[in-house]
Amino acid sequence: MSRTMRIGLMLTFIVLQVITTGCWGHREIEDQSVYIGLGLDVGSPSKFEQEANEQGGHYPKMNTVTVTVQIAPAGSSQKQGGQGSPSSGSQGGSYQNQQLTGDSILQVFRQFALRNEPPLVGLHLKVVVVSSELAKQYGMGQIFDFIFRDNDIRESCLVMISHGKASEVLNSQHPGEIPAFRLRDAHRNRYRNQKILPPVTLVMLENNVRSKSSFMLQNIVSAEGEQYLSGAAIIKGETNKWVGELSEAEVEGLSWITEKKLGGVVKTYTIDGRAITYEIKNASAKVVPIVSGDDISFQIKISSEGRLIEDWSQPDITPQQTTVLQKLEEKFEEQARKQLGQALYKLQNVYHTDAAGFGEQIRISHPKVWKKVKDNWDDIFSHVPISYDIKMTIIDYGSSKE
């Protein structure tokens, strides 16, 4: 064999090494259905399923959960039809909602393959919405088991509870808007309104579920095809089930101790029933657990500075006099105290759960005590005396002149 032939053969073998290997992991991005939102409801087969069922399209299952996936963009149908209406499940917009019912979320996902061509890919899942009905029946650990295990879904995905049906929350009336993105971005408004809870991601949820501690999730209601963040859903640690809701005002009251940075307002009324408003500029809260023997109690100290920003009273309050100012401050303090007290009352006496993280304070400052009480902390918490003191200072009156 000549030298050139030998070199040629060697090169051929090297090239063969490359070209005989297949592109096995190869999945083009446009050949996948990217679902960005996931809604979990109590099982109720959709019209499509019922019709399919009548024609024999079914497999052995229980109707435990109805899974709604939000796929964006709406798929090839939209590209061809221009601005035409997307297929079943959604009412306009660049997304597409699809529903199937079953008793295993993964099986339902695989069942989607019978319906639309590209396989579902969870890499970009942003929001999981669980309806309160479902969360009442099943523990969060059960509902989220697959989602925790699945390695496509990112841990940064947010979790929320819908008051009504989760599939309705994932709808939007506004064309071109994707509801899942709206829900994901909602918590960014927290610096404007403290009625919004801090976001809970899958990691945090799993943490809470595994440690059997109680926690709050953002509650969403939907009205006229639009989402509205309203209050909080409370998940009891023992069962990991939904036990109730806190109203907006109660969430606002609790936010004094749960949030690090506040950006809300406090509104109260003057004696003659006119609204006056205090804008919180900064606030700091300290929850001090006091343990003496077996008795545990909490002392909450809150201090805040802010400005008097709105005043409907007639004539205007002249804040030059310190006595007037003090009176106003007392008014605001009273309002804030009322809100906080109401929230704490509900947690302690109605739901008997510590969803506001008091246990965490004990765990940090008295780890030995925490070991003893942690197994039935929710019960103990229900009877723990909590005292709170709020100090608010008005430091300016905005830029308006006399």
Place this chain on the structure above:
Amino acid sequence: MFYIPKWSVFVQSTLVILIPILFVWVSRRLRDSIRSVFSLHLDKSKNVKRESSLSEISGTGQYDQDLQMLQESMAHNADVHFREFTIRGTSCRAVVVYVEGLANSNLIDSHLIAPLMREGVPEADREDFEQSSESIQAYLESHLLTVSHLRWGEKLQPFVQGVLNGSSGLLIEGMKGFFLVGMAKGKSRNVEDPISEALLRGPRIGFTERIGENMGLLRMHGKDEGMVMKKYEVGTRVKKELVLIYMKDIANQELINEIDSRIRRMAIDDPMDSGYIEQLIEDSTLSPFQQLQNTERPDRVIGAILEGRAAILLDGTPFALIMPVTFSMLLQSPEDYYERWISGSFVRLLRFSAAFLALWAPSLYISFISYHSGMIPTSLALSIVESRQGLPFPSIIEAFIMELSIEILREAGIRLPKPIGPAMGIVGGLIIGDAAVNAGIVSPFLIIVVAVTAISSFTIPVYSAGITLRILRFTAMIFAGIFGLYGVIMFFLLICSHLVKLRSFGIPYLSPLVPYRFRDWKDYVIRSPLKILKQRPAMLNPRDKDRRTN
């Protein structure tokens, strides 16, 4: 009980051992075979000396016989002219032999023929003059030939070669040898702005095709008596002048010896361009990276030899070679030093990141689109999905189509006449790109990637380094198409391991990164202020380490 793994584990582990060994063996065989094909050494067994009929003949001193001999050896060339005349005041006949178009006719007219025919030998000196062959030679040298460049020889062969190279030959009755007068005055062009390495700031001088002028340019630039210009004659058939330039008191002697020995071992019939020299004396023939840097700029050469490097000039090409080369040099431009250090460093950083883009952007695109859609930010992923709906090809084919057409456009752009070039660029770049998107062959996102890649690769100041990156880019794209990001990373490691092993004239190619020499980092990605750059790069091991001493 011991745990004995399944047979497949054993097979896998054997493969893991065998494949690298096989790979090393194959590459070694390949390298050896290439080395033996393009050997630096002359094959001893085939070393047949060219027989020359002229080599042993020398001038006889008999005018008619010598003249006849010259005519026999040269007169068949149409461009060789013989001008016969008689020296005034004597009866000596003389003949001037020259090549038309190459010899300096001014010199022949006014400094050869004019003094000999008009002034000649005065009455008083006639006897001295006609005494012997030596006296004629001495008298001509001291009284009549008013030229600086004068050579004397008795052998015929160097004379014929000299005449054919452009000198004027002079044969005089009674003289036993030949004069070679002056040098070739072939056509040359003006000193111009270097086309391939244009700068905004800095000298606008580029080398020309004449080695004498180029040496002059260097002398003009670096007025230092330490600059050594060592002359070699290369080419086995066509002799060419090659000059090795370095700073006597800076350059490391071992480096100079190595270059010297490589130049001496080089064997080729005619080195047409310095590219021939580069390919004949480089370390690794299989490497895609250049190990000598070519430049048209005298300031670049001076800068390099002041760092302790060496340069090679070859007659007949405007491209000088600088060696040894390190990777960072290919991304540095003289302008970095002419501008202030902040802007110089910024531009240099920009160039490094552009080089990164030029190499990796398309392969990253392919692996993100085809394998790792989860790594694209969601909103971007959604718009990519939308823009890629209904595309017929997977991203690897798509990227290859566009990258290849860009390369074709670039290659075509070099050949096109100047007035058409820009128009062609617009047609190619804008119209084809736009039409390809509209026709649904490629996605608009890819057009951005390809355009950014193409523009980035133009920022690399050394053109041949740009070619290297382009070749590697295609390989990276294949890897990305087969293995995704995993393949890209493997290819990156492959390049890294190659670069770490590569040496240019004994200097590690990646220095000062590997081996790690933090002191030299002052002039690497960041160009520190000149006041800090007091030392010459230590990787070259210069004799004089301090830039400030004289």
